[in-house]
Amino acid sequence: MIAFQFxxxxxxxxxxxxxxxxxxxxxxxxxxxAVALLRVSPTALLRWVGGAYVxxxxxxxxVVQLFFLFLGxxxxxxxxxxxxxxxxxxxxxxxxxxxxxxxxxxxxxGGLLGVERGQIEAARSLGLSYPQMLRFVQLPQTFRSVVPPxxxxxxxxxxxxxxxxxxxxxxxxxxxxxxxxxxxxAEESYLAATFLFLVLTLPLGFVVNTLERRMVIAR
Amino acid sequence: MKRxxxxxxxxxxxxxxxxxxxxxxxxxxxxxATPSKPKFELSTYMYAxxxxxxxxxxxxxxxxxxxxxxxxTGKWEGFDVDVGRELAKAIxxxxxxxDKNIEYVAxxxxxxxxxxxxxxADVIIKTFTITDERKQQIDFSDVYFITGQRILVKKSDDxxxxxxxxxxxxxxxxxxxTSEQNVTKATGGRAKLLLLDSYPACLLALQQxxxxxxxTDETILFGLVKQDPNTKIVGKPFSDEPYGIxxxxxxxxxxxxxxxxxxxxxGTLISGGTWAKLYEKHITPVSNDKKxxxxx
Numbered sequence: 152m153i154a155f156q157f158x159x160x161x162x163x164x165x166x167x168x169x170x171x172x173x174x175x176x177x178x179x180x181x182x183x184x185a186v187a188l189l190r191v192s193p194t195a196l197l198r199w200v201g202g203a204y205v206x207x208x209x210x211x212x213x214v215v216q217l218f219f220l221f222l223g224x225x226x227x228x229x230x231x232x233x234x235x236x237x238x239x240x241x242x243x244x245x246x247x248x249x250x251x252x253x254x255x256x257x258x259x260x261g262g263l264l265g266v267e268r269g270q271i272e273a274a275r276s277l278g279l280s281y282p283q284m285l286r287f288v289q290l291p292q293t294f295r296s297v298v299p300p301x302x303x304x305x306x307x308x309x310x311x312x313x314x315x316x317x318x319x320x321x322x323x324x325x326x327x328x329x330x331x332x333x334x335x336x337a338e339e340s341y342l343a344a345t346f347l348f349l350v351l352t353l354p355l356g357f358v359v360n361t362l363e364r365r366m367v368i369a370r
Numbered sequence: 371m372k373r374x375x376x377x378x379x380x381x382x383x384x385x386x387x388x389x390x391x392x393x394x395x396x397x398x399x400x401x402x403a404t405p406s407k408p409k410f411e412l413s414t415y416m417y418a419x420x421x422x423x424x425x426x427x428x429x430x431x432x433x434x435x436x437x438x439x440x441x442x443t444g445k446w447e448g449f450d451v452d453v454g455r456e457l458a459k460a461i462x463x464x465x466x467x468x469d470k471n472i473e474y475v476a477x478x479x480x481x482x483x484x485x486x487x488x489x490x491a492d493v494i495i496k497t498f499t500i501t502d503e504r505k506q507q508i509d510f511s512d513v514y515f516i517t518g519q520r521i522l523v524k525k526s527d528d529x530x531x532x533x534x535x536x537x538x539x540x541x542x543x544x545x546x547x548t549s550e551q552n553v554t555k556a557t558g559g560r561a562k563l564l565l566l567d568s569y570p571a572c573l574l575a576l577q578q579x580x581x582x583x584x585x586t587d588e589t590i591l592f593g594l595v596k597q598d599p600n601t602k603i604v605g606k607p608f609s610d611e612p613y614g615i616x617x618x619x620x621x622x623x624x625x626x627x628x629x630x631x632x633x634x635x636x637g638t639l640i641s642g643g644t645w646a647k648l649y650e651k652h653i654t655p656v657s658n659d660k661k662x663x664x665x666x
Contacts, residue, residue: 221580222578225579239564317567318566319565321565332547333551335483335506
């Protein structure tokens with residue numbers, strides 16, 4: 152297989168893809184949950200801020216956002232690192248996190264709203280503060296119901312890391328393109344990249360399915 | 371109903387034909403083109419193109435000074451584009467507007483070969499370096515342009531002077547291009563390569579200090595210097611880049627006689643002085659030199 156002839160490119164690319172995916176997903180979950188809480192907050196201004204975040208990141212192309220983070224921000228003096236390759240790597244996972252956070256936010260918001268109103272009112276009337284109610288009543292139930300859709304977002308995120316190639320991150324797709332341009336073995340190069348992407352996404356899908364089944368039984 | 375449509379089509383066709391050849395109005399659209407139309411053997415690909423009425427020329431939309439699709443007018447401009455127009459004239463006969471016989475196919479460095487092998491374009495005229503590896507996939511015409519790879523740096527930079535100075539520096543090049551491999555060769559793999567999709571993006575990276583240098587064919591660097599006068603081109607050319615016109619291999623006799631025809635035409639383009647005129651028109655303004663033939 153061609154991947155073993157160019158291990159630096161393919162497996163180095165795979166490793167970068169994994170790093171961007173993991174860091175991006177972690178960021179997306181944290182930011183997404185925070186934005187979802189803004190969107191269901193009792194304060195109108197916070198709801199508006201959350202809504203604006205979701206609409207902005209969901210309605211602009213990810214590749215444009217990445218380009219902006221890598222080549223746009225330095226124009227106003229913001230840089231994630233002085234080293235170019237650290238900078239574009241960080242731009243890649245930050246971009247992944249910010250963009251997918253919008254989708255996570257929508258899913259989590261749906262989950263939050265899915266918790267019965269009566270439980271929330273009961274919790275508040277028992278004397279729990281709003282944060283306490285979130286912590287002990289609303290969020291635990293939310294997480295259970297949002298695992299399957301979050302799994303889909305995670306898989307989409309792994310696949311979208313391919314766009315990091317446009318800002319010069321030597322991830323999997325970029326490895327395939329470089330090998331293709333050196334060997335002209337297009338089919339093999341892209342098949343190798345496809346296979347390695349599947350190595351990441353298929354187990355992820357399996358984990359999501361298993362979790363989904365567990366959650367259903369636990370309920 | 372069919373007849374109405376047929377009549378309409380005929381009227382529109384006649385109207386456009388008259389509009390195109392206003393100096394010599396004629397009753398039938400075919401009559402104006404026939405006298406100067408070259409004759410080809412029926413089995414040749416030139417004949418097939420002539421019969422089809424259009425040649426599909428693959429070139430890039432943002433490759434100054436070789437091919438640019440003018441955003442204001444929508445018209446294609448540049449050296450490669452005019453070379454393509456000359457080729458169209460060689461097949462369809464001289465005309466005021468060769469574009470009416472040309473279907474432009476926008477390609478990038480990475481899609482040049484696939485657009486030929488997938489039969490999306492008849493020729494690729496797009497700063498296309500002839501290499502042995504590429505020759506295994508497609509055919510090339512004789513050399514119609516020669517350039518070399520040089521280095522673009524900021525005007526304030528006095529450290530990078532030659533290819534050897536690129537070691538340990540971040541060098542931007544287009545992904546999927548020979549430039550990338552040339553930098554690797556010239557520095558013994560010691561340059562850090564930032565591979566982006568286009569040279570304008572590389573220029574942006576250079577301006578912001580995300581790259582120390584941009585390296586590719588001198589002719590492309592001319593375009594970047596024109597965009598940003600705060601940059602300069604340094605070093606001797608460290609590669610020999612002969613550009614050819616890309617053509618699909620003649621498999622199953624679907625490109626009969628095409629490469630020999632194009633080669634012969636390239637020869638007359640250069641010997642007849644048209645080449646020098648095109649060079650002066652498009653290249654001289656950025657290179658400040660004049661050439662009579664690709665070699666000098």
